[in-house]
Amino acid sequence: MEAPNPWQALARPRYPFGPLPWRAAGYLASGAVGGAAASGVLVVLLVCSLLLVGLPLLLLAGVALGGAERRRLRLVDRAPAADPHRVPDAPGLAAWLRLRAGEQATWRELAYALLFATVLWPLDALALAVCVGLPAALIGTPLQLAADGEEAKAVKVYLVTSYPEAFAAALLGVLLLLVLAYPLGAVAGARAALARALLAARDDGPADGIGEVIASRARLAAAFEAERRRIERDLHDGAQQRLVALTMTLGLARYDAPPGPLADRLARAHEEAGRVLTELRELIHGIHPQVLADYGLGAALADAADRSAVPVETSGVDGALPRLPAAVESAAYFAAREALANIGKHSGATRARLAAAHTDGVLRVDVEDDGRGGADPGHGSGLTGLADRLAVLDGTLTITSPPGGPTLLRAEIPCSALSGSSSPRTASSSARD
């Protein structure tokens, strides 16, 4: 059975005769060669980065080297070294670059690359020379003697003139090779541990799988959001426009029709069309309110407060909030709206308070009421769905609702503002798609 890491392998009695010393030697040898090459590349890129253009290249080189080093780690360390990078939410090179530049893992890789190119590879070479080169030179003494015919200098120091001496030196070399296999393995193990610490995902094992699940869940949520907008757009540009045109035609016909049964029927049709139009308007608004895209979360929350059946006192909405990522704005808005709807339906409250603030990189939306309390997130899919939706964004939903009230629903989502300005206009053009 393969030992999980070189340290543990050192303790095994058959270690010097197994493949592991060879692997350790291979690891250090490839490290020395690779590091020497990397230092050459690094010098070029450092010069480039002084002229600014090279900095992204330097980062990319770090990322590329990190990947190669994680694979090379397998020579001595069979435990999987998970890729610490996240999967981009959006396709395209730009999104990929943005994500990489913002990731801690990228900078750790760069640090490793610098360390590798300056300090580590000479150490690799030195350890290899001492632990493998020295015994190999001793073992090679008889060959040296045979080639020369008269004398050989074992390890360039000790003069050997006879075959018995030469074979004794070779024997010493073999023994030394077996003994030095231990420090060789130890150095390789230390190198591997350092590489793992800097290059592998922080939580080994299932972490990479979970990262992928979270990323795919975020993609699903984004796809869901895009679909909402598409439906909203289709209804708005299609059915709603046609209905407006229909009510207009009916209104005109009603205006022109002489009084009588025909006019009465037209009036009924006109009113019915008007009701359908109202219903459709509310439906479209419920799918995705346009004000959220145009004016942002603050205005949309103010609008939700306007529509609430229970009077709502607001603070921090309307102009006070910066524009936030569309997914965050949407999740926070629907959380607040669900909360307000619940207050209207179940709480028996006479008034509610809606507060929103974006401080220290966290959006916090509080909805409070003076109702009878006892809200249970376990019941009702509405609240559970909201919690899931927030969880995708690393957000949390907290509900405190003791029997007798009051109920407080708090949504917290870590996010950064899209722009420094709190003007609702600045980011509106980017808010859609």
Next chain:
Amino acid sequence: MQRPLRIVLAEDSVLLREGLIGLLARFGHQVVAAVADADALREAVAAHDPDVVVTDVRMPPGFQDEGLRAAVALRAERPGLPVLVLSQYVQRSYAADLLDAGDGTGVGYLLKDRIGQVEEFLDALARVTDGGTVVDPEVVRQLLRRHRDPLQALTPREREVLGLVAEGHSNAAIARRLVVTEAAVGKHIGNILAKLHLPPAEDTHRRVLAVLAYLRA
């Protein structure tokens, strides 16, 4: 019948645009230019110098609030240009943006549903053209609902009157609707302005200010 108006119309849905042209023509108005996006709207206004502009909110290229922004920009360039904005949504933010542009006179923000109420729509258009302020009853309704508490100082009748003021009706029109005398309406409005702390000054647009105060609250 009111005087014929020269209108620039901006609406990206062909169906609705043609419908509106027909409707306005039916009542003797002339649509001097009918365009489908915000840039064309600004060019058309420069070219035709219309009596009133009627525009949709959501238009190409971004299908966001281009029409509204164009209306606000037009009002900044040509103070006093009457603009009636038609929206498919009831949105306080849109109405506030529009009323903030200029002094809040000669502007209207109506739900598209209102077009179907032919006479109401034409009435609103005429009022906007004459320098009035028209806000969709649905917006006003929402505002009154939300501000139930601050409005507790007002009597139910005063609240009703404020709602009609916000929609942009004249005292005479309010008196007709509520079946009271115009003097009574004037008295109610005086009380409302006093309760909203809008003292008489310069005789400007205190009615508009009252509406704005509510929109901004």
